[in-house]
Amino acid sequence: MTVTDTTRDTGADTGSDTGRGTVPGAATRALLAQNDAHVAHNYHPLDVVIAHAEGAVVTDLDGREHLDFLAGYSATNFGHHHPVLVEAARAQLDRVTLTSRAFHHDQLAPFAAGLAALVGKQTVLPMNTGAEAVESGIKVARKWGYEVKGVPDGQAEIVVMAGNFHGRTTTVVGFSDDPDARDGFGPFAPGFRTVPYGDLEALAAAITPRTVAVLLEPIQGEAGVLIPPAGWLPGVRALCTAHDVLLIADEIQSGLGRTGRTLACEHEGVVADLYLLGKALGGGIVPVSAVVGDADVLGVLRPGTHGSTFGGNALASAVGRAVVGLLATGDYQRRAAELGARMRARLDALLGEGLVGVRSRGLWAGIDIDPALGTGREVCHRLADYGVLAKDTHGSTLRFAPPIVITESQLDHGLDQLERVLADLRR
Template sequence: MTATDLSASTSELTAAHIATTERYAAHNYHPLPVVLAEGDGAWVIDVDGKRYLDCLAGYSALNFGHSNERLVAVAREQLGRLTLTSRAFFNDRLSGFAEALARLTGKDMILPMNSGAEAVETAIKVSRKWGYEVKGVPAGQASIVTMEGNFHGRTTTIVSFSDDEVATSGYAPFTSGFRRAAYGDIDAVAAAIDETTVAVLFEPIQGEGGVVMPPEGFLRDLRALCTERNVLMVADEIQSGLARSGKTFACDHEDVVPDIYVMGKALGGGIYPVSAIAADHDVMDVITPGSHGSTFGGNPLAAAIGTEVVAMLEEGTFQARAAEIGDQIEAGFRPLVGRGLVDVRVRGAWAGIDIDPALMTGRQMSEALMARGILAKDTHGSTVRFAPPLVASDDDVALLVSAVTEILAGG
């Protein structure tokens, strides 16, 4: 970070934290110049005591807010009992978590991991193994169809099917076995499937792309196509799932059930990394002892937190609140199209806005919001996405809408 990135009002304490971080931590992010120290609900506080409305929510990992009392209580209790056994042994918390998450997804089994990228990698491995052992694809030939504009993580395998030059530059050679189709184009997906195809991996809503949604009916058509062609439908619900879109899963908006759910982020409540895939026996049974694993996957602390997350989701209040937040955001942002905004996309408590590039970049909008006490994140030029915690109040959302309105008006 250069000196020009720091505003004139940046305190010595903030500047010192930033300088030390930049000195000793790799520069794989370009953060806004704010140093956060505390969080409660939808709000965070920096080292100087200034409050900010968090409209990123840890890329939807904090759907239930910062320092959620229920989740913190469960984590504290489990920290004092048992945190890790490895899967070499059973533990008394994984059983309840596995049962609860299977019930939430409507699937027979789950396979717990840690990060979202690990869950995606797991889904890829399960899909390939299913393709060889169940579908009968010749050894070494399994292919997976992915979508243009996708974001599923940053491992070497995952970036192999990314079309983001920043994410891929300098990391070749890449893993083979993937082909991309235009997002939302069912004919393009159908053309990409052949006898070697074992799965179609997709995001019901492309979050990193700026909350991009496919045309209405695409998910239903994709479900029908995968069934017809004997291909697994694999839904990456890491960001879109667990109440963010106003439903438990974004696939629920079209009453579609994929063969594999991929989950992460909010599954750990913003407290601890928890991820998993969920599938029925005919898919998951290809996994056998020693064929896949994780030292921390399914550990007691993760399982305790994940079980409470499922319990909160089963109440339905967070899904309902996300829908209410979305209605308020839509009503506030839609009139701004043609008045500084080129497009607005809202699904539940998740919104992407495309700013007129002649007016400002997404980074400039994010910096202007930060100056007004609101934290958000730009993506892809003049696009900014908003994902406030689902505990945000009507006044919080009104603050966001008014700030964006004022900035676009030059205020």
């Protein structure tokens, strides 16, 4: 089986050449005004209103086409409106969507079995959002620490990384060092110790007999696609094994094909005790997340200890099964690796030409713009005017993560626009 190409190869014609300062049409302006009046202002999106999407191309309300270079923070790894995933959802909509977990349905068991096999584990705890998967992983680790490791009740500690992003629940932001996420939302839950990302000595010093887990992102996405030093992840695995501590890998953004492997941990041959998955697991259609591990860890959960009305619902399970089927071929992982190498070569050529740093793995890159040229937000506005949608983070850093189904010519065209914007800024 080969990757289904759901993207029209519009090449250099994608994104009309209107120059900077494109004026939104009347319908777009009306919707933006309605958004400002009635939607909580917890996001600051670009002034683009998307009305249709196919593959790597999104079309706004004014009829302008744009290349999607964010892919919903990896939620649409397989592109928008992927025919296999859409058909799985449509077929299930005609059958049953929700039973609650009070009853069985015929989609959950095969979904769980397939997902467990895909990542080399035994057991799946289905949830809905990535933040729920993280919260569930924390609960499982604490329960395991008390019942299996023998940590005194109420004293479990989890070591986390500086610069982390694991969601926005009150528990999670309590161990975030991002003031926008944290400030004004306390008091926070105790039981977390923070160490510098990539510092093995600091991690070793932080582990105590009360430590039940180390929670980390194999690649820190929100921080700017930060990749730890080679050997750090295997070192973390060794420390966890030596101290009887669970290694929890948050692969919500990095997993499911984005980095050229099914899981980012695979790049260094590391096997975590628990994987946290989400985003791409729902194919961009429904929210689906999961904690995946072996039975001796997830087995600490018993009826009544954890649950979710919608977690593992029939519609989500059907879409999740289709996602697992796509990844089981290995074609998407190989495509992400090949296109990622092409993207990296193009980005490296721009170092010194407006870029001061590039980090990438697979089809995922953190790109540091020379601060003298402008902020990441300003660059995103200019890219949008040239028909490319991307997202900034931490001042002058951009994240590029186009859908894996993007064509070579579309990828090249999007990178051409980055080169064009940088040239504009250097003038």
